Amino acid sequence: MDEVMSGWAKRVAEAELGDGLPRRWAHSQGVAARAAEVGRILGNDADLLMAAAVLHDVGYARRLAVTGFHPLDGARFLRDEHGTDERLVRLVANHSFALLEAEERGLREELATEFPLLEEPLLVDALVYCDMTTTPDGGQTTAAERVAEIVDRYGADGVVGRFIRRAAPEIFAAVERVEAALAAQPR
Known part of the structure; x- marks a missing residue:
């Protein structure tokens, strides 16, 4: 994967999110900006992280929302309409502990079978x-503030609220692992 992939990914994400979901597009751009900062810990996979970062929420696009579960809808779109690299599709499908949300939605088996989780812990953690x-508007925040914001936005008892509360310990652990890797790597 090279920088051509992340450029393509940005064009696809902007086409799907830019006009119809400008806040989601701002978030995706902010996530990509974070990926540019942390890519140094991934070596040759830095561009893959950039592409996954900008595309991770593409499944929110109205025309793509078939199941209403954006990781699954986005991954199917990338695979079926673009023949996208399998690793990229699997990252989008499983971003930020999506299997836990899929379970809440009764889609865990479908997601896990169709798009198995990558066995590349640092890459998966980096996308988390x-x-x-990253805030909904693309700014930087802490993981604790982001989880709290998601619970506030979706409600603690809704599908997303239940999922994010269950995923919070894993999210915090992933963030800590990436921060440790960043601290260990010379700038």
């Missing part, structure tokens, strides 16, 4: 870090 330290 980028997503969970």
Whole structure:
């Protein structure tokens, strides 16, 4: 994967989110900006992280929202309409502990079978870090503030609220692992 992929990914994400969901597009751009900062810990996978970061929420686009579960809808779109790299599709499908939300929605088996989780812990953690330290408007935040914001926005008892509360310990652990990797890597 090279920088051509992240450029393509940005164009696709902007086409799907830019006009119809400008706040979601701002968030995606902020997540990509975080990916540019942390990509140094991933070596050759830095551009893959950038592409996944900008595309992670593409499944929110109205025309793509088939199941209403954006990781699954986005991954299917990337696979079916674009023939996208399998690793990128699997990152989008499983971003930020999506399997836990899929379980809340009765879609866990479908997601896990169709798009198995990548066995690349640092890459998966890096995408969690980028997503969970970026506000809905694309600014930087802490993972704790982001989780609290999601609970406030969706309600503690809704599907997303239940999911994010269950996922919070894993989110915080992933963020800590990335922060440790960043601290260990010379700038």
